[in-house]
Amino acid sequence: MWMPEGHDWIYPHLVPESEFVCLSNQKIQRLMGTASLQLSLPSACRFRHRPVRCADQRQALFGRIAPVYDNLNDLLSLGQHRIWKRMAVSWSGAKMGDCVLDLCCGSGDLAFLLSEKVSSNGKVTGLDFSKEQLSMASHRQNLVTNGCYKNIEWIEGDALDLPFPDGSFDAITMGYGLRNVVDKQRAMKEMFRVLKRGSRVSVLDFNKSTQPFMAAIQEWMLDNVVVPVATGYGLAKEYEYLKSSIREFLTGKELEKLALQVGFSSARHYEIGGGIMGNLVAQR
Numbered sequence: 511m512w513m514p515e516g517h518d519w520i521y522p523h524l525v526p527e528s529e530f531v532c533l534s535n536q537k538i539q540r541l542m543g544t545a546s547l548q549l550s551l552p553s554a555c556r557f558r559h560r561p562v563r564c565a566d567q568r569q570a571l572f573g574r575i576a577p578v579y580d581n582l583n584d585l586l587s588l589g590q591h592r593i594w595k596r597m598a599v600s601w602s603g604a605k606m607g608d609c610v611l612d613l614c615c616g617s618g619d620l621a622f623l624l625s626e627k628v629s630s631n632g633k634v635t636g637l638d639f640s641k642e643q644l645s646m647a648s649h650r651q652n653l654v655t656n657g658c659y660k661n662i663e664w665i666e667g668d669a670l671d672l673p674f675p676d677g678s679f680d681a682i683t684m685g686y687g688l689r690n691v692v693d694k695q696r697a698m699k700e701m702f703r704v705l706k707r708g709s710r711v712s713v714l715d716f717n718k719s720t721q722p723f724m725a726a727i728q729e730w731m732l733d734n735v736v737v738p739v740a741t742g743y744g745l746a747k748e749y750e751y752l753k754s755s756i757r758e759f760l761t762g763k764e765l766e767k768l769a770l771q772v773g774f775s776s777a778r779h780y781e782i783g784g785g786i787m788g789n790l791v792a793q794r
């Protein structure tokens with residue numbers, strides 16, 4: 511598996527078991543039933559709580575998958591998601607000293623990459639509405655003791671109602687988040703609002719291909735690889751949701767149109783990962 515040099519800390523599953531406490535969340539234990547996997551969530555978590563108004567069952571879903579989310583990403587993409595995330599961060603235009611936002615940050619992959627880009631004189635905010643995902647992110651940050659990644663703050667909040675003033679950020683990233691929010695237009699409007707003039711948003715997600723062949727390959731992989739593997743982790747229903755969310759997602763052209771509609775001055779969608787993934791880059 512491809513692993514960028516010096517980034518093995520990103521793999522929480524390589525952390526010794528003793529670093530974890532057993533999960534107290536009864537719901538997750540019930541969900542996993544007899545699955546052999548030992549579920550655990552980090553005990554230490556540091557993030558700012560903000561009331562989330564638009565929560566729905568998706569919030570619970572992401573909480574349930576949090577303990578295995580990173581392992582599954584590596585397994586299902588054969589480590590390729592790390593390359594796509596690096597591309598997304600690069601396209602965001604984030605640079606040293608910038609104040610940047612990672613929306614729907616989950617366990618923090620993109621926020622950690624942004625932290626390297628903006629370096630210690632910059633600031634990264636990672637926002638997500640799942641406490642469990644933020645716990646993972648905060649725990650991974652705490653594992654690094656050499657002073658890196660201290661410029662990241664985690665905020666529990668809603669991407670549809672961002673707790674930041676207008677024009678706060680030099681760049682925004684969003685990895686696999688837009689497809690999951692209930693109101694995509696509102697999420698894009700919020701990104702536009704909190705972004706500084708001339709700055710960019712970089713939105714990485716599955717590509718809803720308009721080419722029948724590519725769409726068929728994607729569907730085959732979901733049916734024959736992703737869902738069966740997730741079923742092994744006891745998360746069949748959760749990953750079935752992935753299929754329907756891609757089906758209901760916007761195509762690259764529709765994403766570009768949406769970005770222009772909410773006010774971005776330019777928008778371009780790039781197909782990556784052989785067309786399985788896509789990245790929208792829009793400039794305010």
Ligand SMILES: C[S@@+](CC[C@H](N)C(=O)[O-])C[C@H]1O[C@@H](n2cnc3c(N)ncnc32)[C@H](O)[C@@H]1O
Nearest residue numbers: 572614615616638639640643668669685686690
């Ligand atoms: C598929 S995960 C992606 C996590 C991470 N960005 C990555 O690329 O690995 C989607 C994340 O979006 C978050 N999310 C979905 N809707 C949200 C909303 N309205 N506000 C904040 N976070 C949201 C979920 O909690 C989840 O952590």
